[in-house]
Amino acid sequence: MNLDPPIPSSQVTLDRLDPLSAAAARPVTTGASLLALALPLLTVVTRGAEITQPLWFAVSYTALVAATALLLYRSRASKPAWLSPSAQWFQVLLMIVLVTSAASTLGANQLVRDDWAPLVVGVLLVASTPYRPAREIVFWTIVHTLLCSALGVVQAPASVTDVPVFTLAVTGSFSVAVMGFAAAAYARSLNSSTQLWHERAWQSAASAALEHRSGVARSVQQQRISLLNREVVPYLQRVVAADGIGDDDRDEARRLARSIRALLVSDVEKTWAQLMLDDLVARHPRLNIAAIADDPDDLGRHAVLERRTLLRALAALSLDRLSATRLELTLRRAPEGGLAVRWAVDTPKPLPDARRELRAMLELVRGLTLRSSVHEQPGRLVLEFDYGY
Template sequence: MNLDPPISSSEVTLERLDPLSAAAARPVTTGAALLALVLPPLTLLSRGHEVTQPLWLIVSYAALGGAAWLLLDRSRSTRPVWTAPSAQVFQVLLMVMLVTAAAATAGANDLVRDDWAPLVVGVLLVASTPYRPAREILFWTIVHTLLCAALGVIQAPSAITDVPALTLAVTGSFSIAVMGFAAAAYARSLTSSTQLWHDRAWQSAAAAALEHRSGVARSVQQRRVSLLNREVVPYLQRVVNADGIGDDDREEARRLARSIRTLLVSDVEKTWAQLMLDDLVGRHPRLNITAVADDPDDLGRRAVLERRTLLRALAAISVERLSATGLALRLSTPEGRLAVRWEVATPRPLPDAHRELRSMLELIRGLTLRSSVHELPGRLVIEFEYGY
């Protein structure tokens, strides 16, 4: 069951396809944001005489600070993935910065090609590559390029440099065009190659899942055979060797019938989530683990392979890395989305457990929507919703 529409090719980002690679790019994102914040002061050290409207300069730098903060905030592991409305705010702030930076030097701009604002926009477009789709970056590159070209034409009559307006338009927007188009091409290349690997990996995973499914079926069958060998066969042998059947034998037959019926019914009525947890607990017989799944509608069985794989991976890492003593999984469908609440009881200190799950939390952040992690006494709670 796919509760949400599949992600379209125009919305693909590296963070959604490969969250851990996007997480590894955060130091670069941070460096680019800091570079964008440092460029204006450095430029003004040599060209401060061109500032004719200091108030507009302050507004432009404030807009730059807001855009840089938004970029850094939306790339943090504790925040949900960067959504389109928030990204539009980011681009609008860059447009405000371009306009106000041009207004700050009105009438005194000597070399439009050396303005800091277009360079900063190009740097931030490159920094957004892991988090935004290539088509979106391309669209906003065109918008910013045209805006800068228009600002160059507007500044031409009052510019100190006596060059044609078209020259100012080209030189003023060139840096944005070069870096923005390069960022869009890079994002496209990354997502295309990752998508190809992604599709091949899931094909292999699907084949492995079919093989594992037969193994689970054999495991269930072995439980039934074990019951027969352990209790039913000895009883029948005893009845065959006995001269007659007494009341004790009849009572034993009733007990065995109830036991077999209970086993068969429980196997049929168990949800996918509970079977998954039981299978995991069965692989670690030395650990005393309580595993409970709350999935009355059996949403796990109808979920797509990617979602079941993530749930199984989260269960496995909770046991293997946190030495979990209790697992609780709850699946529901608020507003048509598959919502997951995962509770892990662990003897380890919760801050240590949180750090141990950092890579998994990065993965969850990239693949889901509205993810959150919080702590209860002795338990780590992870909640997320699938948003695409």
């Protein structure tokens, strides 16, 4: 059973496939947002006479500020993936910008092709490329293009150019159409190449996991052999050297039998999460670490490879960077489906330093999950997140 199905193709975005790359693209998003805010002000300076309704211009610019603020807020690496309802509000705000900007120049807009609103909407569609699916960008580009065409027809009587109305509809929507479809094509190309890279990387990871599995099996066998060499072999040698078998020998045999049986049963009953923690702890023999996994339904074993890899990376980073003294991993089914994770790390380091050490990993977790939070307790850092898609 797969607790974490792959992302549907209609919902693929760069910040879900590669959150750190999306975070690296945020300066471009910020620059595009500032450009979008500057263009209407430039229009006021150069063509202020065409603004016949200042109130509508104020409403248009307010909607533009709200749209750019929403885009910048949702593109922060510290925020979970941008869901469709919030993204639809972003597009609605852009539609308000188009309508109210046309209303602000109604009757005085002599060159429809110079309207700032379609250009601004196109710029913001390009800026949203890392955070929205290509299919969604195509849909809203069509909507905005049709709306701009209709507004071009409405403004046609005020135009000084002697061209057919259809031409004005095309020129009024050309910029948003070109930039919107270009943004969708770029998003599709970028996401496809990233997905291909992921597939190749996970195939390599799966091959490495198969090779590592034999090493884990040898480690378990070595534990059993160590028990035999430490207790069973000396006991057998003592029995062979003795003239007879007494009650103490029988009690010792029973104790050894129970010990071997308990070892075998514990190996069989261990969950994937506990085996993963035990394997990592065994790689740090000089550290005194308590690693506990609470996963009664063994959900970790049924999670996809990507999710297990993230859990293992969290554990490895905690041991390598935080000098962890105790690890606690709790896995449960999320209420809406998927996997709910609680990761607690006891560390001697100051918690602000511990957060800085895990900053890149925390940003990755926030990008890959729909809900995530970090709590600080005395000497302990607690990370909670859900896989909801």
